[in-house]
Amino acid sequence: MEHRLSAALALGALTLALMSSVVVAQDAQTGGTLRVLGTAEVDRFDTVPPATADTGSFFRATTRQLINFAASTDPQEQIAPQADLADSVPVPTDDGKTYTFKLRQGANWDAPGGPRQIVAADVERGFMRLCNPSIPAPAVSYFEDLIVGFADFCAGFGGVEPTVEAMKAYIEQGDVAGIETPADDTVVFHLNYAANDFIYLLTLPVTTPAPVEVLDYLPDSPDYRDNYISNGPYTIASYVPDTKVTLERNPAWQAESDPLRKAYVDTIEVIAGVQPDAAMQQLQSGDGDMLYDINVPPVTVQMLTMQGDDKISTLAEGASRMIWINTVSENNDGALRNPLVRQALNYAVNKAAVVQQLGGREFATPLNGIFPLGILGHHDFAPYPTPDDQGDPERARALLAEAGYPDGLSLKMPFRNAGNGASEAQVLQASLEEAGFKIELVPTPPSDFYPRLITNFDNALNGVWDLVPSGWSPDWPGGAARSIFQPQYTYDGTHGTFNFSDYNNEEANAIAAKALATSDLAEAALLWNQVDEIVMANPPTVPLISQTTVLYHGAGVQNFLPYAAGGNGDWTNVWLKR
Template identity: 30%
Template sequence: MRRSVSVGLVVVLLLAGCDGGGDGGTTSAPFDPATCQGGTLTVLNQGGITHLDPARLYTSGGGNIPSLLFRTLTTRNRLPGEAGTTPAPDLATDLGTPSDGARTWTYHLRDDIVFEDGTPITAADVKYGIERSFAPELPGGAPYLRDWLTGAAGYQGPYKQPEGLAAIETPDEKTIVFKLRKPEGDFPYLATATQFAPVPKAKDRGADYENHPVSSGPYRVESYAKKKSLVLVRNPHWSWQSDPLRYACPDRIEVTAGLDPAVINQRLVTGAGPDANAVTTDAVVGPEQLAQLGAGSALDGRVSRGEFPATYYLAFNPTKKPFDDPRVREALAYAINRTSVVNAQGGTAVSGASTTFLPPQPALGYQPYDYFPAGATGAPEQARKILAEAGHSGLTIELAHENDDANGIGPKVAAAVQEAFKQAGVTVDLVAIDSATYRDVTGKPATQPGLSLQYWGADWPSGGPFLIPVFDGRQIITAGGNFNLAQYDDPAVNAEIDAINALTDPSAAAARWGALDARIGKLALVIPLTHEKDVYLYGRNVRNAVPDGWRGQYDLARISVK
């Protein structure tokens, strides 16, 4: 999934490290969620607020802004660092009970959960919210349930098929049961998605529901102007006792969208007026602000540093020459200069060199490997040697990339790759493709180039959503929207994916995902380049802006401006 904020877009531990400052450093007054209420939080975003319907949001962990409105069966644990990579119960009493080899998942709802009008939330409301996400009138949500639920592939939503999904059972008001067509040990992670937010059927207005969706979270909508602004105020029927993971400190949250990221960062630095209480959920720190960071810098105390699990990489299309020859792929892997790529993406503060497809995060199952050691700046002589032995000296290839640098796979990174390959005697012709259509072109086998710059981010912190779309042969889509760009289909790898999916122990699954990544890495189907690092500024009055390990950014549900 491309990392984007998708409203524009997806038991309390009082720790001294969740702090009185912003980024987790201890101060004289530890942050206390019991006394953090008050004030207006300003959110300055570049992404437009295109949808506010939980069925149409592609967010895991409830997203950031969506999580203020919508509670789901489970949610992210909302803790700093690695502890924040696990799911936690939200509307449900626990993470679900698997049976039938993880083909059936049963959830029981809490007794103290209500909508913004005080109406109790029932299992039927959760089921209806999920069924809406299948409606063609409401596109855009995560696609997993259509594949996972038994008999759901052709379901068209409750407007066309009001009988609903037989694979979701609600034997009583507090119980909901999911019947899956295959084992899925990651179901508690998927249950964090906004498609699992309850929707009262009587309040549903189809495509117009997003104009004023019914809240189940700590805030409700006061006003919403699509692609422009969103104002949230307190939901009077929400209680901290029923929802201890969300602190809901500000009384009011005002979101402005469509801003230039440079303007956002400058406003956060200056902190004039309401901007002293401001944050952003999608404008990472720019070059000008990065230059101001360092030991002793006043700005350093207003920076949140995290890592969203994401990888930038070169994707080969082995159906095209010369990339059908694994020796060519290996030679180019030796030739890559990762230091120049890191610098092209903004430096070590925002990018880290990677030799593995899985980013260096334990929750994903990361296992270090480097089968084609390029060192920090490339091994061009080794690349030349391999190419000569393979009969490919003087090679000329094309490299596709986005036509701007906004997503980290644009002209700057392409030029760095071009120069590295030049040192190995390979001529690279750059092919710029409009960012708006890049995925359409590269994700369709008929138009896919032989080599392209790509980005992959996890829908949740597990190796499955990282490796399955890119290397599972059953995920190849010839009509378009394909992510398995190597068009790699190995029955043994597919079988191992199925075996790992059946595991309900995240630690056991992580170890297997890491081993599978290392196994596939030997084939040089991709060249990992870098992993993402996230640096976000926040206003001088903002407290507890602590990044979690799930998304690498601070959580609006835990921030204070008082």
């Protein structure tokens, strides 16, 4: 639904915004060292190789992309694409298949010879590095069939020897037909098909432009790290493996060229080897400022909430949990192929108990569809409503009887025997058994759960499992409906994917294609709503919860703003007041 402000409300909002900006301008302080505490070190300096999600904060500080997100407390602003290296967010032409970007002037590399303007060739070079044969980027799959000629370029790169010399020569002599650079300040992308999430894909760190100098080093090698070239507000000052990486101001960065990062602090120290309890103590004592890869423990959140601590905030990144239903096995004479049985499962589950088990509403919200909070396409609807999300065992039993199973069903449910896996499985078992299902829990080691058990289609076909609790996180925030629907809820003939029982719905697929093709994101959201409702009318899964990240920071940190793509507060927009 589109919300419209009246003229009076709009004027009031503008007045508040202006007042807020005045307050920020008066309060902001530059200088100081931001101390970020983590258990592990920053695992990648190069944006191309695989990296943990936590590196999003590091890349925010040291790299820039054509498009990015604003740090904000507003959930809608958090997921709205913003111009970063581009001077504006372009409207596609050619029926949504051509995107033309003008590069922002004054955006520089911290090059060995001094500051140097980022140019269009750097953008194309960044894409070329994605399919290098040394350490290719997993995210290259998003672009290979999308950008004209990119699949051919990558196929050729696969035959190149993974040495510096050979890879440099291939890139310098090569060309991607669908990435045109008609001028230093202009990049044109030609797509094979219209895809409105292309703008969101350009927020991924892997799309960072690459200066020509990096071709002299293997991706993320010691030489690459020793000769690091930044285009963000910070660059690497020093690095002690497994201990600390120190960032300092990038002298080539110009504040007026960067609408998304203020870079108030002088230095950022990312300190590794700190355990969660010790990190929380340091934040509360003032010896630390922010967390890197550490989740705030639920018991700590509850204590801080009771104390009225205002340094707690939350961020919905689009992560969710669900139960997959095996619709391909002959267990119980194929009972799970019956839509009434799957609807009964949706009525049966006590989602409120799952929320409580995860620590409460600060950590999770009941979910009724396939698109979680923080994703374009999420909407409030309840195809299987239950009182206070606590399940409706009577309704579930009635549907089971209508389906021909008045005595219930016996089902096998493997679960990932790590973290909250066992306690979650027990909560699910309790509510399902109250509704007439007998659940056999099967503890499974984490190393076997996904690679050997669930993504092995033979196990589904042979009835090794009937139900399985699972989770999913999109690769980018906001307009990431494709990265939820396509891998999980479409079937292209390839078994053993994250679509555990080969679910497919041609009506949903057709509407999803329309959702991707339209240039109107409001229309896309409504179309994804329809996809959600079609899937859930004949459900292959039982949505459980949207997961919420709880954020916390030290008392010295001011202007703490969540950055959705980093899953944390934005290092580049806080200032310190000690």
